[in-house]
Amino acid sequence: MVIGLVIHATHRAVFEDAARTLAGVNLEWVVYEHEDEIRVRVENLLARQRIDGLLLGPVPYAKCRHLLPADLPVTILRSAGLDLSLALFKAAARGWGPTPVSIDTYDAQTVDEVVRALELDPTQVSSLPYDPEQSVAQIVAFHREALARTGAGYVISLRTAVAAQLDRETRVLGGLPGPATLRAQLHELALRAQSRRASALRFAAGVFLVGRAGPGLDLDRARVGLMNLLLNTPEFGDAWIENRGRRGVVVFAHQALFEAATSGWVSLPALGQAQETLGVRVAAGFGVGASARSCVHLAERAADRAEQEETPSAYLVEDGGLIIGPMGPAGAAVAFTYREHGVELERLAGEVGLSAATLSRLAAIERAQMGRAVSPSDLASQLGITDPSGRRLIRKLGDSGLVEVEGSTQVHRKGRPARLYRLRIGAAIERPAGDA
Known part of the structure; x- marks a missing residue:
């Protein structure tokens, strides 16, 4: 951690x-x-x-x-009353009277409690609570006015910049919280x-149901199409996906995977993809419970509830009673998937020597990183491969210019630092064929 x-x-x-x-x-x-x-x-x-x-x-x-x-x-x-009390006792140990005093940043309630507990005169305590809109100059001006008005002998400040400006004018005590x-x-x-x-590592299940339609709908074909769509969706790359009934598909994964796929239980783009590419309405339900059986049971309950909506929707039901939904298809799908960008991915995959599915998942990871660098170990973990395989993959990407070195980090106190890399797959996918 x-x-x-x-x-x-x-x-x-x-x-x-x-x-x-x-x-x-x-x-x-x-x-x-x-x-x-x-x-x-x-x-x-x-x-x-x-x-x-x-x-x-x-x-x-x-x-x-x-x-x-x-x-x-x-x-x-947040500095507690104990920290303010210690600052006041420190002043007393130095021979300064406890009041008058000018204080900044502490909550007004904390100051009032300490003043009452120490039986100090509240009229001799000037206090300016923290406000993110206040500048250092305004805080300094407050203390100067308090010093002139009350004759305060010292200042208690949690702001190092304030203390630096007042240090030559009066005595200043820091109010930093103690150990x-x-x-x-x-x-x-x-x-x-x-x-x-x-919580993210809790076991979870998702159930996707093809909506019941007219007699012309081939349920078996629609279910197979739905399964293929999920198999080729990078967010579900680390999930276990199998059939469940004539019109259903069940997905097993950690809770964190489903949270990422739904942007924190907000939307599920796969619903929109199913309607657009397969022409079928899909309802989805997610369940988080104590066992695989309870997860599936909860996911089926959630999917049944999602089917009652008029539009493609998804629900989450947890064993603690939490229900979230409906989640609609709105939201950005993964930018680079095999189904949506077959030509570009196949072209780049052929140049690099990787499968289009692997490259698609790497593009999804790059998007999720939002510009942050990643270590070979972290990349391997997200792809579900071993660390040596992750290092080999980084070298392969480096040979094709799809990663660049971005410094290093000391992950453990012992051992060599881990090198960090920034993925550059998205730009390569958009690059016209033949460009260097």
């Missing part, structure tokens, strides 16, 4: 201390000196490394939230990421 941490350079030591008790997790550090570096550094992390979770403060989150995948577990660091707070939040994130991974 890989967790990313976005931190200021001055805070690394305390984060390393907090992470000492975390086992089975590799940490990817994104360390910045200035806030304007955050977006680029996080973007680089996401491009070179697949991460299972991200821990960062409210400022880094505001700077890069638009870059983060919607399904990525994220923990935004205990950081450790608790880091462990909570690791547990969430682990739970999400375990």
Whole structure:
């Protein structure tokens, strides 16, 4: 499991201390000196490394939230009352009076609770809660006004840029969460990421039913056509597909595969493909349960419900009672499939020496990566082949100019770094024949 941490350079030591008790997790550090570096550094992390979770403060989150995948577990660091109390006691240990004081970034409720618990005069505590729209200059101006108005002897700030500007004007204490707070939040994130991974690996089933139509419909032919369509759909490349009844096809896979094929249980493009290429209406149902039998039972229930819709639809039914649907055919299908791009794929497959089906799946993986680099091991895992086969495939793609080296990453503490590659199959498929 890989967790990313976005931190200021001055805070690394305390984060390393907090992470000492975390086992089975590799940490990817994104360390910045200035806030304007955050977006680029996080973007680089996401491009070179697949991460299972991200821990960062409210400022880094505001700077890069638009870059983060919607399904990525994220923990935004929040300083607790204990951290503010420790900062106030630290001031007392240095001989500073606890009040008047000017504080930024802490939640107003946290400040109020600490003030009441320590029996401080609330009129002597100036507090500016965090607001992503506030600039460093505005926070500095708030503290200067509070210092002039109340005669505060010091400032407690969670913003390193604010502390740097005020350091020559007044005494400044950092309010960074201590190792205990950081450790608790880091462990909570690791547990969430682990739970999400375990959920993705749950066994699931999908049932696809050819809709009942007039006497002219050849159900056997329609079912065979539906099976061939699913077999040639890259999203289902790692699934087990077989017939189920006269008009049905059953698909067995991990829950994560179905989530990817439906864009997070939103849409199922295969429904539209079936209607367009086969001329039949298809209903689909997905089931997630404790056993293969219960998964199929739930998937059949979901498919029966989908058949009641007026348009091609799909439903999900889980053993815990969750029902999601209807999912329609709207949504982008995989850009490069054998059925849709036979001429281009066959031409390129012949040049490279791979099957068109393999090249189609590679194109789907490239699209899913959204520009991010991939290691040979990760590519092998997504294709369901061995690591040595993955390395041989990378070499074959490299000989044809379909991948380019994109740096390396230390996946494990021991051993050599893994080289990363960026797939270039989509551009090659669109390239006219004969172009270099």
